[in-house]
Amino acid sequence: MYPDNFYSSTFTLLAEAEVGKHFYWDIAGFLVHGQVLVVMWFVFTILLIFSLLGTQNTERIPHGWQNFMEATVDYVAGIAKDQLGESFYKEWIPFIGTLFLFIFGCNWAGAIVPWKLIKLPEGEFAAPTNDINTTVALALLTSLAYFYAGLSKKGLGYFKRYIEPIPLLLPINILEDFTKPLSLSFRLFGNVLADELTISVLTSLVPLVIPLPIMMLGIFAGSVQALIFSTLAAAYITEALE
Numbered sequence: 001m002y003p004d005n006f007y008s009s010t011f012t013l014l015a016e017a018e019v020g021k022h023f024y025w026d027i028a029g030f031l032v033h034g035q036v037l038v039v040m041w042f043v044f045t046i047l048l049i050f051s052l053l054g055t056q057n058t059e060r061i062p063h064g065w066q067n068f069m070e071a072t073v074d075y076v077a078g079i080a081k082d083q084l085g086e087s088f089y090k091e092w093i094p095f096i097g098t099l100f101l102f103i104f105g106c107n108w109a110g111a112i113v114p115w116k117l118i119k120l121p122e123g124e125f126a127a128p129t130n131d132i133n134t135t136v137a138l139a140l141l142t143s144l145a146y147f148y149a150g151l152s153k154k155g156l157g158y159f160k161r162y163i164e165p166i167p168l169l170l171p172i173n174i175l176e177d178f179t180k181p182l183s184l185s186f187r188l189f190g191n192v193l194a195d196e197l198t199i200s201v202l203t204s205l206v207p208l209v210i211p212l213p214i215m216m217l218g219i220f221a222g223s224v225q226a227l228i229f230s231t232l233a234a235a236y237i238t239e240a241l242e
Contacts, residue, residue, distance in 0.1 A: 035120060036128045042113075043105040043128070076100055079227070083234035088241055092234065095145055099138065100230035103129060107192060107222025111215060116200075127192050127222075135189040139181035142233040150240035158240070180236060184229060191225050 025034040054069025062070050076097035080089040110127020118125055128134045150158035162173040195218040202214055 035125050036131045039109055039125055040128050043109050047105055079230055080234055083238050096230050096234050099233055100226050103229055104226035111218045111222055126196055129188055130192040130196055132189050135185040139185040143181045146236040146240040149237045153241055188225055188229055195221055
């Protein structure tokens with residue numbers, strides 16, 4: 001049995017964990033989550049640096065950063081090809097690749113960089129994907145992408161899918177278009193937020209040894225979540241193209 005002060009300290013740490021608190025910026029009359037934008041720009045910068053390092057002085061036989069960049073592109077192309085098939089995957093590599101690399105970078109930035117050392121007046125720096133607004137935006141982009149895919153291939157005939165195989169399924173097929181972005185956004189948000197809260201509490205209780213395996217698990221889970229999101233996005237686009 002644990003002593004009473006262990007439970008009281010644990011509940012105190014859970015109560016002090018900052019969820020839903022944000023450092024707001026006023027940009028042209030719009031309130032935005034400043035800490036989310038800062039970490040996003042950090043991720044964009046890292047991805048841009050890797051891209052520049054991998055595409056400078058390219059050679060026929062890749063090595064160094066070029067080898068790393070080509071391996072990354074091949075991996076992303078494999079995700080698109082496995083879902084979309086040989087006929088359609090090439091035009092969707094940029095979109096699927098952007099989703100994967102952005103989510104991957106955000107999750108790793110939240111898990112590796114010691115953001116909590118930087119104090120803010122309100123809220124704290126963390127992975128942008130632990131903000132529901134970010135994950136909803138990514139899910140809505142995915143919805144727009146598969147609508148665009150279906151309409152670009154089939155025109156207005158794309159909407160026939162809502163009454164197939166029988167018109168009775170119309171409400172269910174419409175509801176499906178709402179549940180897809182909901183499941184995408186809440187799955188990513190919930191996993192990242194739960195991981196960061198767990199690490200925050202364990203780090204406060206046992207500062208060094210115990211949190212390390214959880215942090216490694218968080219890094220692995222962040223990578224898996226990026227793969228799941230991009231794979232499901234490609235699968236939804238495939239469904240629209242069929």
